[in-house]
Amino acid sequence: MKVSELLEQRRQNWRELEQLCEGGPVRRWTAAATVARFGSLYRAACADLALADAYQLPPDTVQYLHRLVGRAHNQLYRTQPFNVAVWTEVLFVEAPQRIFRDGCVQLAFCIFWGAFLLSFFLALSKESFPHYAEEMLSTEEIEKLESNFSEPISGRDPTMNYAMAGFYIQHNTGIGFKCFASGLLVVPGIFICLYNAAFLGAAFGYMARPDVVEGANFFHFVTAHGPFELTAIVLAAGAGLRLGWSWIDTRGMTRLASLRQTAVECMPIIGAMMVLFFLAALIEGLLSPSSAPYSVKAAVAILSSGALMFYFVILGFPRGNEDATR
Amino acid sequence: MSDSTSQIDSTIEIVTPENIAFHYRVAGPFRRFPAFFVDMLVRWALVLVIGIACSAAGMVLGGAAIALLFVTYFVLEWFYGGLFETFMNGQTPGKWALGIRVLSLDGQPINGVQAVMRNVLRFADMMPLISLQVFGGPPYYVFPTFVLGLLTMTLSRHFQRFGDLVCGTIVVMEERYWLTGVARIEDQRARELAEYLPLDFRVSRSLARALAAYVDRRRFFSSDRRREVARHLAQPLLERFGFPEDTSYDLLLCALYHRTFVARHPGELPEPDAGGSPFLLAPAPAVVPSESGSTPASSP
Numbered sequence: 001m002k003v004s005e006l007l008e009q010r011r012q013n014w015r016e017l018e019q020l021c022e023g024g025p026v027r028r029w030t031a032a033a034t035v036a037r038f039g040s041l042y043r044a045a046c047a048d049l050a051l052a053d054a055y056q057l058p059p060d061t062v063q064y065l066h067r068l069v070g071r072a073h074n075q076l077y078r079t080q081p082f083n084v085a086v087w088t089e090v091l092f093v094e095a096p097q098r099i100f101r102d103g104c105v106q107l108a109f110c111i112f113w114g115a116f117l118l119s120f121f122l123a124l125s126k127e128s129f130p131h132y133a134e135e136m137l138s139t140e141e142i143e144k145l146e147s148n149f150s151e152p153i154s155g156r157d158p159t160m161n162y163a164m165a166g167f168y169i170q171h172n173t174g175i176g177f178k179c180f181a182s183g184l185l186v187v188p189g190i191f192i193c194l195y196n197a198a199f200l201g202a203a204f205g206y207m208a209r210p211d212v213v214e215g216a217n218f219f220h221f222v223t224a225h226g227p228f229e230l231t232a233i234v235l236a237a238g239a240g241l242r243l244g245w246s247w248i249d250t251r252g253m254t255r256l257a258s259l260r261q262t263a264v265e266c267m268p269i270i271g272a273m274m275v276l277f278f279l280a281a282l283i284e285g286l287l288s289p290s291s292a293p294y295s296v297k298a299a300v301a302i303l304s305s306g307a308l309m310f311y312f313v314i315l316g317f318p319r320g321n322e323d324a325t326r
Numbered sequence: 327m328s329d330s331t332s333q334i335d336s337t338i339e340i341v342t343p344e345n346i347a348f349h350y351r352v353a354g355p356f357r358r359f360p361a362f363f364v365d366m367l368v369r370w371a372l373v374l375v376i377g378i379a380c381s382a383a384g385m386v387l388g389g390a391a392i393a394l395l396f397v398t399y400f401v402l403e404w405f406y407g408g409l410f411e412t413f414m415n416g417q418t419p420g421k422w423a424l425g426i427r428v429l430s431l432d433g434q435p436i437n438g439v440q441a442v443m444r445n446v447l448r449f450a451d452m453m454p455l456i457s458l459q460v461f462g463g464p465p466y467y468v469f470p471t472f473v474l475g476l477l478t479m480t481l482s483r484h485f486q487r488f489g490d491l492v493c494g495t496i497v498v499m500e501e502r503y504w505l506t507g508v509a510r511i512e513d514q515r516a517r518e519l520a521e522y523l524p525l526d527f528r529v530s531r532s533l534a535r536a537l538a539a540y541v542d543r544r545r546f547f548s549s550d551r552r553r554e555v556a557r558h559l560a561q562p563l564l565e566r567f568g569f570p571e572d573t574s575y576d577l578l579l580c581a582l583y584h585r586t587f588v589a590r591h592p593g594e595l596p597e598p599d600a601g602g603s604p605f606l607l608a609p610a611p612a613v614v615p616s617e618s619g620s621t622p623a624s625s626p
Contacts, residue, residue: 002587003587004588007507011505014505028620040360046342046348047348049348050345050346054531056529056586057588058508059539059542060506061505064502064503064504064505066350067500067501067502067503068503069342070349070350073340073342073433074416074427074429074500076426078415078432078435081438082410082439083438103417157389158389162379162388162390163390163393163396166392166394166396169397170396170399173400173404174400174403177446177449181446181449182449184450184492185450214540219417256491259492260492260493264439272447280608285393292384318605
């Protein structure tokens with residue numbers, strides 16, 4: 001059979017398949033007959049493409065078939081959406097276990113809290129390091145902090161509270177994601193982690209100075225949401241570091257394969273991080289600025305620390321069914 | 327087309343469950359930046375619309391509406407791409423407009439985890455961030471330069487940025503290609519010459535490919551250029567067929583093309599390996615008269 005005849009024969013089928021592709025993706029509500037027709041037309045086009053060489057089709061037609069089969073393939077095979085059913089298990093079983101035995105999260109924890117405490121004491125000791133706080137925070141930042149906390153925390157407009165809770169979700173979780181994403185490049189990740197720790201530590205240390213009158217208001221505000229928020233940023237840095245470390249120590253795989261596998265492993269940690277940021281934002285928006293006495297806020301801080309301990313240690317303690325990755 | 331995998335080209339081969347290998351062209355930065363730009367515009371438009379709606383609702387609901395605005399802003403900022411790529415089968419509105427799609431490396435559709443992850447990791451591709459302060463501006467505005475993403479795209483095989491490398495995804499072009507069919511040989515002399523070609527001469531596959539490529543493109547060449555290009559193929563054939571030395575090379579190739587792809591010769595042997603597809607659906611329509619040739623179905 002001549003190519004021209006063959007093309008005449010097939011043209012109708014290809015056209016029809018093209019039109020079905022135009023009609024949009026195959027969905028659950030697409031008529032069964034259409035789906036069946038689509039499938040058989042697609043298989044026919046596949047067969048034509050496979051035999052293109054034997055048919056001696058001209059290169060242009062072969063190109064056309066490649067594109068046609070590609071488009072039809074993408075209409076037939078669809079993205080797998082999220083499997084929401086496993087999210088609870090991922091969050092309460094997989095995530096704590098992974099976090100507990102993840103060396104990178106531990107390292108991020110040490111980096112963050114080490115820098116935080118160091119910066120805290122440097123900013124606190126006015127006699128030994130009088131200029132540290134000003135250099136770390138900049139004078140404007142200190143003035144901003146002081147003016148923010150010049151009034152005692154006595155509750156504010158509830159409208160404002162909700163709006164601020166939304167803002168904290170947007171702002172703080174965004175910082176978490178940035179911290180995670182730059183962890184892929186290792187150095188920027190560690191830098192962001194260190195910078196956040198040093199900045200926060202200096203702010204805490206400066207506010208803890210006995211001669212800073214705004215300090216009491218400051219601690220009144222930050223106590224309640226501190227545990228969740230600071231843990232979340234450590235998790236973000238830890239997950240980022242794990243991702244960045246995976247292309248340095250590849251565990252016997254190629255660098256790309258190691259990265260790909262680690263990205264999937266990091267997902268539970270990212271999920272836990274997001275939940276913690278959300279909780280912290282809610283507390284920070286609703287409870288922290290309220291006029292509740294300090295004892296209530298301290299109790300919330302203690303309770304949330306206890307919950308975190310339970311989550312990481314009790315839920316996360318190795319069950320012995322998986323070998324540790326470090 | 328088994329040799330095309332070795333070509334230095336931006337195409338990738340994908341083997342489907344139907345055991346068919348087909349080719350995609352991988353989309354480079356010049357396709358993907360406009361798509362990203364369109365997505366940015368769509369995102370701003372969405373934020374604007376939701377912002378207006380939320381401030382209208384804010385009169386009634388108060389702070390909750392503003393909280394909602396912040397949360398939607400957050401979702402659009404970090405999950406816009408991930409959600410669209412999950413529910414629009416690897417496309418965002420911008421990608422749809424530019425005709426590109428995200429696929430896994432093996433050509434299968436991506437899953438939700440890949441979609442979200444590759445979009446969150448875009449932040450790493452934006453590095454280094456440049457503050458306007460460098461140029462003496464205010465210190466607050468920070469702009470992504472995308473230098474790192476461009477660098478990885480250049481160095482990786484399939485134009486993958488960091489997010490793509492980590493998630494094992496590629497971005498391919500999904501374009502229409504016009505079915506041009508078989509070229510019609512206008513020159514009556516070529517058709518007449520085709521009658522004189524020896525019947526026992528079988529055109530090999532590579533020769534057929536070369537003929538098709540030549541005839542498709544000869545209209546862009548001047549007659550001198552045609553002679554130059556066709557000579558390599560035509561001269562040995564002239565000697566073999568015993569045709570006069572002064573036969574036009576271009577004419578000979580056209581005649582051979584006509585005989586191979588279009589004309590049906592009464593005395594010709596049936597070709598063993600070409601024929602009906604096992605999957606052929608519609609009954610074959612009436613055979614086109616051989617003299618008329620085939621008309622191009624559509625023009626680009």
